[in-house]
Amino acid sequence: HRQRRVKAALEAAWKAESGRILAGLIRRLGDFDRAEEALHEAAARALERWPADGVPERPGAWLTRVAQRAALDRLRRDGRAVAADDWLAALADPAAGRDAALDDELARFGGDDRL
Numbered sequence: 001h002r003q004r005r006v007k008a009a010l011e012a013a014w015k016a017e018s019g020r021i022l023a024g025l026i027r028r029l030g031d032f033d034r035a036e037e038a039l040h041e042a043a044a045r046a047l048e049r050w051p052a053d054g055v056p057e058r059p060g061a062w063l064t065r066v067a068q069r070a071a072l073d074r075l076r077r078d079g080r081a082v083a084a085d086d087w088l089a090a091l092a093d094p095a096a097g098r099d100a101a102l103d104d105e106l107a108r109f110g111g112d113d114r115l
């Protein structure tokens with residue numbers, strides 16, 4: 001029963017938010033494939049975490065944040081240096097402008113602002 005609620009919540013969030021999330025990731029990463037991979041990883045993590053933790057109050061925001069982190073993790077795994085302390089500080093302080101911090105970090109990896 002709980003698993004069905006989780007799947008329904010994820011499907012609803014996916015329908016309502018995935019296009020916007022994907023567009024933002026593409027804009028920041030400059031790479032459709034990486035953006036899509038990060039978004040799918042976020043959905044997979046939702047299916048793992050939400051049954052135990054509950055569906056978050058703002059599922060779209062949760063998916064966005066997890067997809068952003070997945071994209072950065074992938075960049076790190078690919079051998080690109082990331083200023084982790086600056087990134088974590090921006091995440092800890094919403095007033096610092098998470099999106100601006102993410103844009104700055106991802107721009108270091110060749111993101112294309114024209115997207």
